[in-house]
Amino acid sequence: MDVSRKYDVNAADCPSRAVLEHVTSRWGVLVLALLRDEGSLRFSELRRAISGISEKMLAQTLQTLERDGFVHRVAQPVIPPRVDYSLTGLGREAAAHVWGLARWVEERLPQVQEGQQRYDLARAAATR
Amino acid sequence: MDVSRKYDVNAADCPSRAVLEHVTSRWGVLVLALLRDEGSLRFSELRRAISGISEKMLAQTLQTLERDGFVHRVAQPVIPPRVDYSLTGLGREAAAHVWGLARWVEERLPQVQEGQQRYDLARAAATR
Numbered sequence: 001m002d003v004s005r006k007y008d009v010n011a012a013d014c015p016s017r018a019v020l021e022h023v024t025s026r027w028g029v030l031v032l033a034l035l036r037d038e039g040s041l042r043f044s045e046l047r048r049a050i051s052g053i054s055e056k057m058l059a060q061t062l063q064t065l066e067r068d069g070f071v072h073r074v075a076q077p078v079i080p081p082r083v084d085y086s087l088t089g090l091g092r093e094a095a096a097h098v099w100g101l102a103r104w105v106e107e108r109l110p111q112v113q114e115g116q117q118r119y120d121l122a123r124a125a126a127t128r
Numbered sequence: 129m130d131v132s133r134k135y136d137v138n139a140a141d142c143p144s145r146a147v148l149e150h151v152t153s154r155w156g157v158l159v160l161a162l163l164r165d166e167g168s169l170r171f172s173e174l175r176r177a178i179s180g181i182s183e184k185m186l187a188q189t190l191q192t193l194e195r196d197g198f199v200h201r202v203a204q205p206v207i208p209p210r211v212d213y214s215l216t217g218l219g220r221e222a223a224a225h226v227w228g229l230a231r232w233v234e235e236r237l238p239q240v241q242e243g244q245q246r247y248d249l250a251r252a253a254a255t256r
Contacts, residue, residue, distance in 0.1 A: 005234055006234070007233075007234040007235075007237045008234065009157075009158060009161075009230045009233065009234060010158060010162065010177055010178050010179060011179055012179040012180030013179075015237060015241065016233050016234045016237045019233050019237060019240050020157065020229070020230055020233045021154060023229065023233065024152040024153075024154075024157050024226075024229070025152075026149060026152075029137075029148065029152050030137060030138060033137075034138065049138055050138050051138060051139055051140040051141075052140030066247065067243070067244050067247040067248075068240050068243060068244060069239065069240055069242075069243025069244070069246075069247070090236060090239060090240070090243070093232065093236070094229075094232065094233075094236075097225065097228055097229040097232060098152075098229065100225055101148070101151065101152070101222075101225040101226065101229070102137045102148055104221065104222065104225060105135075105137065105144050105147050105148045105151065105222075106133055106134070106135040106136065106137060106144045108218060108221070108222075109135045109143060109144045109147060111197065111218060112147050112196050112197055112218070113143065114197075115195070115196055115197025115218070116195055116196060116197070118197075119194065119195040119197070120195075
């Protein structure tokens, strides 16, 4: 573990690694980035906005992020029942990082795809 | 898909989602952040620095990041054989994002752990 810092994600037993995994989980990244854009969303709105996510995975992801203190869950006292999700102050900080990363990937995708093609061609040539 | 941008990680079939998953993968995050700190590392150095990673997972992670054009692999013509890994220009951009996130998680861990304790206590009280 790096002595200059108290917590170190490179250490398997450091609790920071688990939290990093929550924030960078497949669905965690997308939920955080989306809540940053939208402010507050209902469960059903999140589910519709993130294609491919199952009800179970969305519920698990939200619960983990709520437990870490990143997501605020408010059950509205209305009929039919309605639950809204938004970012906490801490969650907004985490979301700023993953949002920036998501937008960067979208922007740079053409360059990444060119790189992938070059790599695949070089490998094909090497094994011919 | 958001019409204001060409690629959208929220769309399951958009290739940007797969690239985001490479960059945010359990080991991808750690490899990118570490190479940003260290500049260039050998396979064995990476393996030692990231506790818990297997040889197979490190090899797979490096290959994926190399294919995406984030990591540069140089096999040194020496005996015994030696392979160095470093970030490309594109990889440095990606690494800046995940490095910032990793350091943020390490810094904020005490607050996250307090939140987790509050959450667990509230749940325990609610089910008593």
